[in-house]
Amino acid sequence: MSTITPFHVAIPVHNLDECRAFYRDVLECEEGRSSDHWVDFNLFGHQLVIHYKPKSEEKQHANPVDGKQVPVPHYGVVLPWDSFQAFADKLQARNIEFVIEPYIRFKGEVGEQATMFFLDPAGNALEFKAFKDMDQLFAK
Numbered sequence: 608m609s610t611i612t613p614f615h616v617a618i619p620v621h622n623l624d625e626c627r628a629f630y631r632d633v634l635e636c637e638e639g640r641s642s643d644h645w646v647d648f649n650l651f652g653h654q655l656v657i658h659y660k661p662k663s664e665e666k667q668h669a670n671p672v673d674g675k676q677v678p679v680p681h682y683g684v685v686l687p688w689d690s691f692q693a694f695a696d697k698l699q700a701r702n703i704e705f706v707i708e709p710y711i712r713f714k715g716e717v718g719e720q721a722t723m724f725f726l727d728p729a730g731n732a733l734e735f736k737a738f739k740d741m742d743q744l745f746a747k
Contacts, residue, residue: 613653616682617645619660620729626657629728633701651684657729667730673712678724678732685744691721691737698725706732717746 620626623646630636630648636655639647648655669676686694695709709723720743722736738744 615654615656617656617658618682618729618731620657620727620731621660621662622728623657623659625728630655630657633698633703651686653684662729667732675707675712677734678706678726681724681732681734683734683736685741686735686737688721688737688739691735694735695721695723698723712736718743 623644627638627641627646630646630650631638634650636648636650639649639654641647643659645656645658648657668679670679671677692709698705699709703725705723705725707722707724709721711719712722713719718738720736720738722734724732724734726732
C-alpha cells in the first residue's frame with residue numbers, strides 16, 4: 608500500500624464543549640486550532656474538525672452488514688491490528704456505550720476485520736477497525 612496522506616473531515620455537533628471534551632479526553636485526540644464555532648483535532652494523524660450546528664431531530668439510519676445494523680453515515684480510522692484491542696479496552700474502561708461492540712467481522716472471509724461502532728455526544732457515528740492483513744482493505 609502506498610503512503611497514505613491525512614484526510615480531513617468536518618462534522619456537526621450541537622454542543623461544542625461536550626464534544627470537545629469527548630474527543631480530547633475520551634478519545635485522547637490532541638486539540639489544534641479553534642474558535643467559538645469549531646475545534647480541530649488530531650484523530651490518529653488525520654484532521655477532524657467539529658463545527659457547531661444547532662441540534663436537529665434527524666433519525667440515524669442503519670444498513671445491515673454481517674448481521675448487524677451499521678449506522679450511516681459514520682467515519683473513523685483503520686488502526687493497526689495490534690492497536691485495535693488496546694483502544695477498544697480503553698473505550699470500555701471509559702464506559703463507552705457501543706452501537707456495535709468490538710468483534711471480528713467477516714471471520715475467515717475476504718476482508719476479515721476487527722470493528723466497533725459508537726456515537727459521540729452529538730450522535731455522530733464512529734467506526735474504528737483493523738485488518739490483520741492491510742492488503743485486504745480493498746479486497747473483493
